[in-house]
Amino acid sequence: MMATSSILLVEDNQDLAETVGDFLESQGFVVDYAGDGRTALHLASSETFDAIVLDIMLPGLSGLEVCQRLRAEAQLATPIIMLTARDQLDDKLKGFDVGADDYLVKPFDLPELAARVGALIRRKRGVTNVYELGGLRLNVDTMEVWRGDTEIRLSKTLFDILQILMRESPAIVPRATIERECWGDDLPDSDTLRSHLYNLRRAVDRPFDQALIETLPGRGYRIRA
Template sequence: MDRRRILVVEDEKALADAIAARLHSEGFDVDLASSGPAAVETVARTNPDLVVLDVMLPGFDGLEVCRRIQSRPEGPVAVLMLTARSDETDQLVGLGVGADDYMSKPFSMRTLVARVHALLRRVERHPAPTPTVVHEFDDVRVDEHARRVFRDGDEVHLTRTEFDLLLFLARRPGAAFARDRLLSDVWGWSRDDSMTSVPSRTVDSHVKALRRKLGSDVVRTVHGVGYAFRARG
């Protein structure tokens, strides 16, 4: 099996070198970039399997990098975004431009590696071709095969992770799922990845992004349990 290639985009050299060394020790090929323009150029040249992307960069920031690399004709690339701030608005903006996950600095290398492995497991799933499956709930339509979502007949553009989360819930309307279950089944986390190190706000932020795009009534909170797709009307 070919070694997976990861691009680390970080302008703090000591941190970039530390991340690269740890990922090398895990068996990955690693490239480095220290600015927004260099990141976009390196993605085009190396076509990495995953990008570890800092938000604050010279040239242009990580959000703009994410916008550009996710709109490539080759298709989106998995992005784990790093931010020095834990502000929820920043996290939602990152998810909105196509990041699959985010981590707030400071973080442990063990947690970073676990996130990388989990994200690669999820994006490397290749389900066998299936006939078109469409989930329809009143004014919401989820096309599973085409990975498209419509509300009131208008298409709503979701990131890869937002769609995966919505699809998981839409396949089981009315059923409530705890955050740990969603982290396991949607994000690909296993017990071996020390799931307790993953903040539950990862799920919460994606749910808020879905509500912002589709309306607050599509995914409901089940207090004491987690989240559920609304039952059929």
């Protein structure tokens, strides 16, 4: 697994900042906050972060100005993902022109933000995060799954469960471990994981000759060739 990553979250809407920050922390990130552009510029220049989530519309300095100054003046190479309420090509191009690495339009799905942040960090660290097992291939950066020449389309939750099983293979993964990594402290009812695993088997195993996912009653689950 990737080492704990630190995120600077720059958002002037306190409610949104808390929602996003809480979710990122539930995914294992350490989050620091800034509510305006000048504070963001100071923190990003004086402390070390693995990635910066930066809203464009900020009091003081805009997110575009902050990004530009971090790249040009501070020579900062930290991955930056911009957040904006405007889905206009010109806005996106401005963000990329000043040095942003990625761009996400509000409202956005929190799991997508976490996935994009993680991908940027892995790319910066030079980590590909591709798992291969028994003809099954999972790419964390692109969120693609293939079995042989067949692409398998999975929801975010099914993708996460499959990633956990492939990462730990051939070890047995307890139910509690999967639930904690997928849902954090907001644990689902007892049938939720069982239902997701049923759907995961339908996608990954049922169309093929060999089943890869195993259930070991009272112990957990595993995937092996």
